[in-house]
Amino acid sequence: MSKKVVVAMSGGVDSAVAAYLMKESGFEVIGVTLRLAPDNASEKVERSGRCCSIDDMTDARMVCDKLDIPFYAIDAQSKFKSVVFDPFVQFYKNGLTPIPCLACNHEVKFGDLFACAQNLNADLATGHYAQVLDYNGFLSIAKPVDLSKDQTYYLYGTNREIIKHLHFPLGKLLKPQVREIAKKIGLLVHDKKDSQEICFVPDGNHAKVVEKALKQQFSGNIIDEHGQKLGEHTGIHNFTVGQRRGLKVAAKERLFVADLDATTQDVTLAKRSSLACRKIKLSTMRFIVPKEHWPSKVSIRIRARSEEQIASWYELNNEFYFSFDDDNHSVALGQAGVIYDGEHMLGGGIITGRLDGLFVKEVNFSI
Numbered sequence: 148m149s150k151k152v153v154v155a156m157s158g159g160v161d162s163a164v165a166a167y168l169m170k171e172s173g174f175e176v177i178g179v180t181l182r183l184a185p186d187n188a189s190e191k192v193e194r195s196g197r198c199c200s201i202d203d204m205t206d207a208r209m210v211c212d213k214l215d216i217p218f219y220a221i222d223a224q225s226k227f228k229s230v231v232f233d234p235f236v237q238f239y240k241n242g243l244t245p246i247p248c249l250a251c252n253h254e255v256k257f258g259d260l261f262a263c264a265q266n267l268n269a270d271l272a273t274g275h276y277a278q279v280l281d282y283n284g285f286l287s288i289a290k291p292v293d294l295s296k297d298q299t300y301y302l303y304g305t306n307r308e309i310i311k312h313l314h315f316p317l318g319k320l321l322k323p324q325v326r327e328i329a330k331k332i333g334l335l336v337h338d339k340k341d342s343q344e345i346c347f348v349p350d351g352n353h354a355k356v357v358e359k360a361l362k363q364q365f366s367g368n369i370i371d372e373h374g375q376k377l378g379e380h381t382g383i384h385n386f387t388v389g390q391r392r393g394l395k396v397a398a399k400e401r402l403f404v405a406d407l408d409a410t411t412q413d414v415t416l417a418k419r420s421s422l423a424c425r426k427i428k429l430s431t432m433r434f435i436v437p438k439e440h441w442p443s444k445v446s447i448r449i450r451a452r453s454e455e456q457i458a459s460w461y462e463l464n465n466e467f468y469f470s471f472d473d474d475n476h477s478v479a480l481g482q483a484g485v486i487y488d489g490e491h492m493l494g495g496g497i498i499t500g501r502l503d504g505l506f507v508k509e510v511n512f513s514i
Contacts, residue, residue: 367412389477
């Protein structure tokens, strides 16, 4: 590894402490901020709970000044729009549930930012809570010590060639320790709120963003699993499979979103047991560890905050099929299925099929 490192500076406490720790370890540190989502000054929204705003760039510059390291900003808004924002809008339009942070990490942060580091003959470090560990002779991205902050789900698409030049200085720290370090060295961001919202959805209303981008309004019917109308809605982009809250229909029992039909604009609700699914398909796979070295049974996480479930797997025609040991009730097409063996992440892909249960469905797309 190089003794020069580019640190991705978000303006938050995590990246600030990552830069400090790399400098303390003897690295020549260069702070770089990516200008990603447009920042509309007319929006009267809280900005401290998101990333990549103008305010965050200012904070990143102040941190670099405090640490006495150079600071650079790269305008990546055009790339961000084409690989993150536009697919986000199309996914929701097509009844899928996207994860924009995946493409942002895979293509922009660990793509363009790593290329920047290479041009400077430097490694790359970020404030993600993750580790780089050995897995049977292969470098793997692994879960951090602070499992409550685990961000490995969003990193499964990292190119294997990048991993050997990648540093996660916070991997062995707990979040309170990170804030304490920042406070001790006098960083003003030591108590800054963590980013929670998608950077281009600062008020949390993604439906409004989709409608504005598509320049149209939507409507459709809410139906039960037998096709009976329960109510109406203002667009399938307001829903995701497994959703229970905000359905705005009256029913004698708890209902959950079971299916979204982009053609008819129908949103189907059903009782939880009707959503049971044990077989799924993943496409556009990325591999942290070569598949030839995977165990026959793995654990798979199908939502960023969901529990992992044990599954067996096989490959057919470049598609990957997983069979859970137990029922899953929230298989949303468009989300990622990320594969683990213990603390080690092996790879992942996009969920493109529910292959059994009452709501079998497959889609074809590439990202």
